[in-house]
Amino acid sequence: MATSGAIRDRLIELTEPLLAQLGYELVDIEWASAARSGVLRMYIDHPAGHSGHIGIEDCEKVSREVSALLDVEDPIPGAYSLEVSSPGFDRVLRIPAHFSRFIGSKVRVELNMARDGRRRYTGTLTAVHPDGIEIEFEQQMVTVPFADIGKARLVA
Numbered sequence: 027m028a029t030s031g032a033i034r035d036r037l038i039e040l041t042e043p044l045l046a047q048l049g050y051e052l053v054d055i056e057w058a059s060a061a062r063s064g065v066l067r068m069y070i071d072h073p074a075g076h077s078g079h080i081g082i083e084d085c086e087k088v089s090r091e092v093s094a095l096l097d098v099e100d101p102i103p104g105a106y107s108l109e110v111s112s113p114g115f116d117r118v119l120r121i122p123a124h125f126s127r128f129i130g131s132k133v134r135v136e137l138n139m140a141r142d143g144r145r146r147y148t149g150t151l152t153a154v155h156p157d158g159i160e161i162e163f164e165q166q167m168v169t170v171p172f173a174d175i176g177k178a179r180l181v182a
Contacts, residue, residue, distance in 0.1 A: 033057050036101045037066065044095055045070060050080075050088060054118040063105040068092065069113040074127045080112035115182035122172065125154045131180055135161060138176040148181060 034057045042052045053069040070088055071080060089110045096102065119125050119133065134148045147170070149163035158171040 085110040119178040
């Protein structure tokens with residue numbers, strides 16, 4: 027049986043190109059399996075440079091297209107529900123392009139492993155480099171490699 031992480035990775039691989047064709051950006055995917063069925067949550071947004079908010083029509087369109095794709099590819103064992111929504115104010119930052127889009131914003135970064143006794147940093151995202159990010163945290167600059175980031179999101 028595939029692990030939850032492997033299913034999530036496969037879902038990202040399958041859906042990201044489809045969403046790009048439809049004119050959307052995949053922000054994040056959450057896969058929660060349960061005994062009888064699971065829940066697949068997709069968070070979508072317009073690509074950088076596009077104005078406007080994600081509306082119900084956008085979510086319905088993506089839901090129809092993703093459902094059709096998943097029916098053909100069948101990457102999820104068993105029954106599941108698909109939920110599509112906007113990323114909200116506490117948007118997840120998952121890939122370098124997400125971080126680049128929000129330079130100057132307040133972020134919360136959780137590391138995979140503690141560094142100098144700390145796993146979480148909340149501060150201003152000041153720069154994005156090919157291998158990581160810089161955050162102004164408690165009046166100091168902290169560099170965090172992408173490989174060390176477990177979770178990152180905007181702070182409202």
